[in-house]
Amino acid sequence: xxxxxxxxxxxxxxxxxxxxxxxxxxxxxxxxxxxxxxxxxxxxxxxxxxxxxxxxxxxxxxxxxxxxxxxxxxxxxxxxxxxxxxxxxxxxxxxxxxxxxxxxxxxxxxxxxxxxxxxxxxxxxxxxxxxxxxxxxxxxxxxxxxxxxxxxxxxxxxxxxxxxxxxxxxxxxxxxxxxxxxxxxxxxxxxxxxxxxxxxxxxxxxxxxxxxxxxxxxxxxxxxxxxxxxxxxxxxxxxxxxxxxxxxxxxxxxxxxxxxxxxxxxxxxxxxxxxxxxxxxxxxxxxxxxxxxxxxxxxxxxxxxxxxxxxxxxxxxxxxxxxxxxxxxxxxxxxxxxxxxxxxxxxxxxxxxxxxxxxxxxxxxxxxxxxxxxxxxxxxxxxxxxxxxxxxxxxxxxxxxxxxxxxxxxxxxxxxxxxxxxxxxxxxxxxxxxx
Numbered sequence: 346x347x348x349x350x351x352x353x354x355x356x357x358x359x360x361x362x363x364x365x366x367x368x369x370x371x372x373x374x375x376x377x378x379x380x381x382x383x384x385x386x387x388x389x390x391x392x393x394x395x396x397x398x399x400x401x402x403x404x405x406x407x408x409x410x411x412x413x414x415x416x417x418x419x420x421x422x423x424x425x426x427x428x429x430x431x432x433x434x435x436x437x438x439x440x441x442x443x444x445x446x447x448x449x450x451x452x453x454x455x456x457x458x459x460x461x462x463x464x465x466x467x468x469x470x471x472x473x474x475x476x477x478x479x480x481x482x483x484x485x486x487x488x489x490x491x492x493x494x495x496x497x498x499x500x501x502x503x504x505x506x507x508x509x510x511x512x513x514x515x516x517x518x519x520x521x522x523x524x525x526x527x528x529x530x531x532x533x534x535x536x537x538x539x540x541x542x543x544x545x546x547x548x549x550x551x552x553x554x555x556x557x558x559x560x561x562x563x564x565x566x567x568x569x570x571x572x573x574x575x576x577x578x579x580x581x582x583x584x585x586x587x588x589x590x591x592x593x594x595x596x597x598x599x600x601x602x603x604x605x606x607x608x609x610x611x612x613x614x615x616x617x618x619x620x621x622x623x624x625x626x627x628x629x630x631x632x633x634x635x636x637x638x639x640x641x642x643x644x645x646x647x648x649x650x651x652x653x654x655x656x657x658x659x660x661x662x663x664x665x666x667x668x669x670x671x672x673x674x675x676x677x678x679x680x681x682x683x684x685x686x687x688x689x690x691x692x693x694x695x696x697x698x699x700x701x702x703x704x705x706x707x708x709x710x711x712x713x714x715x716x717x718x719x720x721x722x723x724x725x726x727x728x729x730x731x732x733x734x735x736x737x738x739x740x741x742x743x744x745x746x747x748x749x750x751x752x753x754x755x756x757x758x759x760x761x762x763x764x765x766x767x768x769x770x771x772x773x774x775x776x777x778x779x780x
Contacts, residue, residue: 357552357553358553359553360483360549360552360553364545364549364553365483365484365487367545368479368483368542368545368546368549369480369483369484369492369495369496370499371538371541371542371545372435372476372479372480372496372538372542373476373495373496373499373500374499374534374535374538374541375435375439375472375476375535375536375538375539375542376472376473376476376496376499376500376503376535377499377500377502377503377531377534377535377538378439378442378503378531378532378533378534378535378536378538379439379442379469379472379473379500379503379532379535380500380501380502380503380504380507381503381504381506381507381528381531381532382442382445382446382465382469382507382528382531382532382535383411383465383469383504383507384503384504384507384508384594385507385510385524385525385527385528386404386407386408386462386595387408387507387508387594387595387596387597387598387616388507388508388509388510388511388518388524388598388613388616389518389521389524389525390404390595390596390598390599391598391599391602391609392518392521392524393407393521394599396453396520396521397453397455397521399455400719400723401596401599401719401722401723401727402716402719402720402722402723403455403719404595404596404719405592405595405596405715405716405718405719405720405722406455406459406715406716406719407455407458407459407462408462408591408592408595408711408715409711409712409713409715409716409719410459410462410463410466410712411462411463411465411466411469411711412466412470412708412709412711412712412715413463413466413708413712414463414466414467415466415467415470415471415704415705415708415712416705416708416709416712417705418467418470418471419470419471419474419701419704419705419708420698420701420702420705421471421701422434422438422470422471422474422475422697422701423471423474423478423697423698423699423700423701423702423704424697424698424701425437425471425697426471426474426475426478426697426701427478427694427695427696427697427698431475431476431478431479431482431542431546432542432543432546432547433543434471434475435472435475435476435479435539435542435543436536436539436540436542436543437468438468438469438471438472438475438539439468439472439535439536439538439539440468440536440539441464441465441467441468441469441471441472442465442468442469442472442532442535442536443529443532443533443535443536444464444465444468445461445462445463445464445465445466445467445468445469445532446461446465446525446528446529446531446532447461447529447532448460448461448464449461449462449465449525449528450522450525450526450528450529453521453522465532466708470704470708471701471704472535472539473704474697474700474701474704475697476496477493477684477700478696478697478700479542480492480493480496481685481687481688481693481696481700482693482696488635489635489685489688490630490631490632490634490635490681490682490685491628491631491632491635492631492685493627493631493680493681493684493685494627494628494629494630494631494632494677494680494681495628495631496680497623497624497627497628497677497680497681498624498625498627498628501620501623501624501627502624503531504620505617505620505621505624506531507528507531508594508613508616508617508619508620509613509614509616509617510524510527510613511609511610511613512610512613512614514527572690572691572699572702573690573764573766574759574764575686575690575756575759575760575764575765575766575768576687576690576691576699578752578753578755578756578759579683579686579687579690579703579756580702580703580706580707581748581752582644582679582683582749582752582753582756583679583683583684583703583706583707584706584707584709584710585710585745585746585748585749585752586647586651586675586676586678586679586745586749587679587707587710587711588707588710588711588713588714588745589651589655589714589742589745589746589749590619590672590676591711591715592711592714592715592717592718592742593655593672593718593742594616594619595715595718595719596718596719596722596735596738597612597615597616598612598613598615598616599612600658600727600735601615601616601665602729603727603728603729603732603735604658604659604727604732604735605658605662605665605732607665615665615666615669616669618666618669618670618673619669619672619673619676620673621673622669622670622672622673622674622676622677623673623674623676623677626673626674626677626681627677627680627681628681629677629681630643630677630678630681630682631681631682631685634681634682634685638767638768638769638770639769640682640683640686640760640768640769641753641756641757641760641768641769642757642769643678643682644678644682644683644749644753644756644757645750645753645754645757647674647675647677647678647749647753648675648746648749648750648753649750650671650672650674650675651671651672651675651745651746651749652743652746652747652750653668653671653746654668654669654671654672654675654746655668655739655740655742655743655746656739656743658739659735659736659739659740660736660739684700686766686768687699687700687703689766689767689768690766690768714741714745717741718738718741718742721737721738721741722734722735722737722738724737725737725738756768757769
């Protein structure tokens with residue numbers, strides 16, 4: 346289990362590997378349901394436009410408002426996790442996800458639908474922080490990056506199911522409400538998985554030695570500013586990568602149909618392909634990082650991969666499979682390489698707070714770039730009659746690729762200096778010490 350658990354003479358043994366991996370699968374299923382609900386809007390974009398008359402700015406709002414409460418709530422969520430433990434907080438946040446999915450499906454009015462997405466966002470990002478914190482506590486010092494990779498592979502099955510839902514749930518797309526009812530079922534899966542995780546943690550607590558499960562000391566807010574420089578570079582990388590990928594997914598299917606003449610089915614499969622590549626590559630990159638370290642170097646390579654993809658899609662007729670594959674590989678690096686790195690830089694009792702702060706800043710980007718790109722598309726009159734109108738959005742996304750490369754270089758320089766945390770060398774056999 347987590348570092349710092351030794352020294353308890355006569356304490357119960359740590360959980361066996363089978364139990365740890367079972368916990369990983371169960372807690373990942375909570376994120377599986379969560380990811381489906383998040384990604385259900387993108388495949389509906391054409392439907393919302395055709396049946397409800399939504400503009401791109403309004404569709405962007407439905408995704409952006411998900412992030413709005415997390416401009417403050419997700420840090421509070423991280424503190425709640427540190428105070429009451431993973432099992433209680435994950436279940437609480439899963440229940441909020443279910444409530445939000447229910448409200449979203451109630452009415453075609455933008456205000457009601459946006460309120461549902463806001464409630465969902467209130468729970469969803471904090472749920473991800475809770476799951477991330479739980480995995481870090483169960484696997485730190487062991488197969489941490491690989492565990493994160495498997496977690497995201499399972500979670501992204503939910504994204505994939507949503508992104509290709511127009512192919513396996515065609516009848517549901519006759520009405521705007523059909524896809525949202527399916528999302529409600531996946532939100533229920535999230536709650537059930539959270540309840541199962543609670544039961545597993547209770548069972549483990551009775552038999553095995555566990556790490557810190559909540560009830561930490563009072564949070565000192567000034568400590569947030571004393572996280573090391575490398576932590577902030579990791580945060581910046583998450584901000585730039587996710588802001589370049591998730592808001593792109595909001596409009597991708599509409600963009601592929603309007604600008605590249607793809608059918609609705611092919612557009613959904615292309616977006617789903619991004620998730621498939623990430624599902625395969627994330628655990629592989631996790632294994633690689635566990636074996637060789639070189640985390641900042643891997644992020645530099647990922648930034649180079651991300652840089653040209655938006656230009657390719659905006660200005661060439663190259664088969665879209667190529668840039669989507671490049672984006673999928675780059676997309677894999679953040680959860681496989683950067684999220685596990687935080688566990689090596691931050692003390693265990695502050696992990697929830699650190700991941701909450703990281704997710705808060707990430708949501709600033711998601712909120713802002715969903716709105717910005719929706720506005721840019723409307724400004725450029727983007728659509729089937731004027732596909733060039735999407736190019737301003739492609740330039741906005743490309744600027745994030747340049748920023749990611751800069752932060753990756755700064756992270757590598759920081760980690761190779763005297764204040765580094767060993768992210769370029771850390772392996773499960775030689776874990777870094779927390780600073």
